[in-house]
Amino acid sequence: MVNPGLHIDGLTGRWGSFRLEPVRMQVPAGAYAVLLGPSGSGKTTLLELLCGLRPPAGGRVELGGREITQADPAVRRIGYVPQEYHLFSGRNAEWNIRFSASMRNARGEAIEARFRRIVETLHLVPFLRQRVETLSGGERQRVALARALMTEPELLLLDEPVSALPESLRDPICRELKDLQTRLGVTTLHVCHNLDEALALGSHLVVMDTGRIVQEGSPQDILDRPASRFVAQFTQCKNLWAAEVRAGELWIQDTALGRGNWEDGSYWAVLRPEYAALSKTGLPGRVLESMRTCHAVLTHIELRGISLWACDDRLRAPGDPVGVTLPHERMHLIPRGA
Amino acid sequence: MGPENRVGGWRGRAFLSLVGASAAIYPLALAALLLCLAAYPREASFFAPWSEPAIRHAFLLSVVTSLAAAFLSLALAIPSGYVLSRYRIPGWRLVDILLYLPIAVPPLVLGVALLIFFQTAPGRFIEHHLLAFTFAVPGIILAQTLVSAAYAVRLCKLAFDGVPQKHAGVARTLGATRWQAFWHIELAESRSGLVEAFLLAWTTAFGSFGPVALFCGITRMRTEILSSSIFLEFSIGNLDNALILSLWMGSIAAxxxxxxxGRTGKPIW
Incomplete structure (x- = not known):
């Protein structure tokens, strides 16, 4: 039988003024899903519900076909790496990593082999005797991960695992995490609020806002077809315009941008900068500014009163004329109010 | 920018000097008091009171009852401190105030309250059928516990406040039961605070006088404890013994x- 992974159906909760709206979500077995959202959107709360650290008000959670909604945290087989890691202080790394085995009185060859495999994979051997307070951020993160992996989890929950690390360490550790997950094949739900981190890691993205899941899908889906203005803004889409469709024609401000298979109405029009093609032909625009970012050159263009960002192959001088082509098939319209 | 606003300018130095001088007042006053006590001219030697059987009995009784009271205080304070630190039970503010009262009210009031309680029907039942407290050794432990537990509760709460609640939660996701998480994580991580609580409870119990004297009396070779001995020696005009016993009490506590x-690894000085 195929392992169905994590299945959440209508999970709700309420704590003080915060309310978690019914969450429906599916993370296939072996997938690396990323739960993305701004601070205070309920990501950590959802993880705590999944671990059993908070009681749900309603709904159902299944993991690998087992219902675990009301199960004790100790028997859920969920490995949890909380934000700031929460290592057990006053103890060394080995004591922390062996904690789950010692609580279950588990001994023997299999446990030792698992322990050795995990500490070797995570390059923790030199630090085993060190007290956790003396470890660096990266080492602490690996100890927390090793501690969670010792439980042989069916699901690994990582709550902002790299946010406490220096910027320079985040990329390599994210790559290590992804590599490790691929090797172990454990279903993973990773929480973060950084889009680059989410795109680098996730095969499945879930976007959350004010206690509700607002969209889930592949990274490409979420970037190209945001379900709401919030998702478009949160995924840093620079081209987001108030638009109207009249008689099948798309209007932004007073400029008609062509016809498409759209119903008449008010929309938010979204076009990622990489799909706006710059050439000598196309609609005539004027360069406002041009800037270099880590990944591309971005050019800000004024096009018949519309402010537009496009990916470019070179820096341009302000005031330069430029032709812009806006492909209709790449234009995504979000009904206003969505 | 004037010189007074620069790093290390006179404004900064003035602030540090003022704070430093103010901070020194209390420890200096305590040191001066102890010095006066030690330097006061006396004829008897530092070990003279120990030749008296009544003083030796009072000392032993003080040690035994104060240790028992400290253990009892900790046994009461750990659950109370834990609940106050972790949960917001209905009426917790009232409970918090109630637990603070033994610190706020004069200790004599507790002695009076104990005497009154053991005149009521439940009190008389306990005295007649379970254990005699009034004017007896168990009463000393009871009175000392009532005073010292209030301090122990405060310190236990602070100790548990210092252990993130999430540690126990993480332990549970790692397979620990509720008890295992409490024992191996919450209690273990707060141990230095709990040792502090025990120590404060013990020193408070060791030095308590008012409620013990009122509730159990000061009967030589029976209910006289070391703090009562100081009072007794003072009241019969034996100032030397009173002074020496005070110094002994201070030294033992120190x-x-x-x-x-030193053992818990916190700075001694």
């Missing part, structure tokens, strides 16, 4: 502080 705080 040595205990040194031993325990």
């Amino acid at each position: 040595v205990a502080l040194l031993l325990v705080r």
